[in-house]
Amino acid sequence: MGISLGLVGLGDFGSAFAELFKSHPLVDRIALCDREPERIAHFAEMESFRDKFNPRDAFRSLDEICRSDVDALAIFTQHWLHAPQCIQAMEHGKHVYSAVPIISIPSGDETLEWCDRIIQACRRTGMYYMLGETTFYHADTMYCRRRAKEGAFGQFIYSEGEYMHSFDSPASDLRQIYRHRLASSAGREWEQNMAEYRKRGESDSPMHYPTHSTSGPISVMGAHAIKVSAWGTPPYTSEPFFDDMLMPFGNVTALFQMSNGATMRICEHRECSIIRETFRVYGTHAAYENGIWIEKEHPTPISDTDMRDPLPAEVHEAFCRGVGDSRVYRGHGGSHSYLVHEFVDAIANRRMPAINAWEAVRYMSAGIMAHKSALKEGEVLSVPDWGDAPL
Helix, strand or coil, rough: CCCEEEECCCCHHHHHHHHHHHHCEEEEEEEECCHHHHHHHHCCCCHHCCCCCCEEEEEEEEEHHCCCCCCCCECCCCCCHHHHHHHHHHHHHHHHHHHHECCCCCCCCHHHHHHHHHHHHHHHCCCCCECCHHHHHHHHHHHHHHHHHHHHCCCCECCCCCCCCCCCCCCCCCHHHHHHHHHCCCHHHHHHHHHHHHCCCCCCCHHCCHHHHHHHHHHCCCCEEEEEEEEECCCCCCCHHHHHHHCCCCCEEEEECCCCCCCCEEEEECCCCCCCEEEEEECCCCEEEEEEEEEEEEECCCCCHHHHCCCCHHHHHHHHHHHHHCCCCCCCCCHEEEEEEHHHHHHCCCCCCEEEEEHHHHHHHHHHHHHEEEEEEECCEEECCCCCCCC
């Protein structure tokens, strides 16, 4: 039996997922929600949506779609809205998929409060929450989780995760992205909130969006951060981006003690010479780094095709029909199709999603405490944890 699902936020990122969600064979009905009516019209007028979309399922606000009878919502709004909107949806009996991160605001304490509120909302409502962290479904992450499940790494010793993305990258200029976000109606409202954070003396950080770097090592090792010591470097240039974003550090590097006894180094750098999103994991029997499996000192290169988990045949075929063969494994390292399938399948089969709330807050809290440590010149701090997801 399939599910009904509403897509909330049909901007550039949400639009990249819309056809995949609509194409999934377990989605029987699609609803569309956005504050900008032309975005809804774009999909409502598509021939390919007519079998699952009815014009009465078009909504202009989250309040409206929360009062509808859809089973679940996939939320792709601005990242400072994610956590409160997900909680609102769960309070209205909707399972939720949240685009990353859990929330992005210039206050670590407030972010941790939102993490706690999401956990409590899941417990109170019985609804499922899934974070759409793309790195979790990169080919190498899937491969390393399989090998870890087999015990092939032996005992984990050390791991590294990196998200290096300079603010002025020609491929993805963070200044342009921020200006684009502020151009929307939601963005104009957010500017008032930023003024309040500035007045309070809050600081933002590359480590306040750590999920691309933390999710790989944490999900592979099946461990969470216990303690952290971190250092940050002030911006090397007079670029106003960092002041606009309330960031005292352009780059932050952190070392964590993990619950399994291993150590983990995480880099979140926004003033650097490259774009790189990767991780490495080292154990007593084997290691993985940069597309190479190393066992007993013998390196074996592995292709993305060989590393990926297979999608169920009927899902793969439906995605091929819906978006075309060449697009099934596109989007953030080929992760989009897997994220859509995991959420839809979990809700349809009434099971906990893989990237559930308890998993998601572990990715987030590590970065929040790393920034706090960097502000204290590397002081060792404890990382809060909310335990394992209930069975």
